Amino acid sequence: MDARFARGGRDAFAEVYSAHAPDVRRWVRRFFDGSFEQEEAVQEVWLTAHRMQRRYDPSKGPLLPWLRALCSNRCRELLRAASRRPSSDVPVDDISDALWLDAPGPDDAVHSAALRAEVARFAATLPQDEARALQLVFVEQRSHAEVARELGIDERRSKYLKQKVLLAASRDEKLVALMREARS
């Protein structure tokens, strides 16, 4: 895969993206707290990787460390461009990057058992159709067309249910408190 990536091309890029998208997402979360900033940074990292694709030389080392260094540098640049300093736990030298980036981050706690239990408690408070929509849309990642077929509703209703569940969850004090705690 590394050699194919180095030769360039959209397919090779897509293959690397599929393999390493979760890694990049995890690394970026170490630099940025807000979801929006994380999404913007992830996009920037991959667009940079696409531009630099042919500069990667597999004879000098595997792809993953190259991608990690690129991600780390781009995130630092984005923070600098926003005239912000990295938070105090960001290592100052690149050597420490690998350990720091791959260490479990605060965001990993978001998926902790405690949160899963809280989501289950929240789901139990929902009417049946909304609880089912939560399961299908969020947990099983089904499309609105699939959800509509499954629940015997139209796609607009599916979108409405998703929006309703999301807003209700964002107003659920226990759930929000736990998410906040996980990030602090």
Next chain:
Amino acid sequence: MSLALFRERIEAGDVDETVRAHLRGCHECRAHYDLLARTARALGDDGAARERERLFAALPKDAERKPPPRIGWLAAVAALLLAVATALALRPRENPDVMLRGGEDPGAEAPFSLRVYGKDAPGQPVRLIADFPGSKEASVGVRSELQYFVKPGTTRLLVESRGANRTLPASSDGSAVDLSPVGKAFSVGAFGPGNVEVCAAVAPPGITTLADAVKAGAVRHCSTLVVTP
């Protein structure tokens, strides 16, 4: 009010590049977006599908661009000469005796973009309808609800929407970085079916009406909103 349009799109998951541009400059909407994104992640949606879709839409279509076809230098020179001759022949002739002060200048490139957002009817999703004066004309149904925005958001813009029976003035205060609301959201039904002329000009300091702005030398850029029954 105007922020509500963005909030509504964020809550509906209708987050395109226009909304993202707004989010970059609006702390309040970004905090709301972050809360919903974090909630969605806690519920199990990590946003990977949207991330992939957005990334691949942003990638150049053809990464391995083909080199341009080679043409002889003689043909290139001939094409260049032809282009210069055509440009000279089509150049608008200026009348040195006439000097306009302000007024309407359809040829001038506007230093702003007047974005028209709206819903086709109450309860419908919000969408970008027009980007004046570039798009010059847009068509909306009589049940539509609209809201103007100006980009860059630091522009103090004066807008006048003139229908057969009604004129609606609006202005922006230039307080936002990226997009700034111009006036309040309004219902197109108030104008009725027909053409609504939408004219806009950058406000000179201390001026609050479009007519005064034009008198003071501002260039007016007009477009047409066609209201269909």
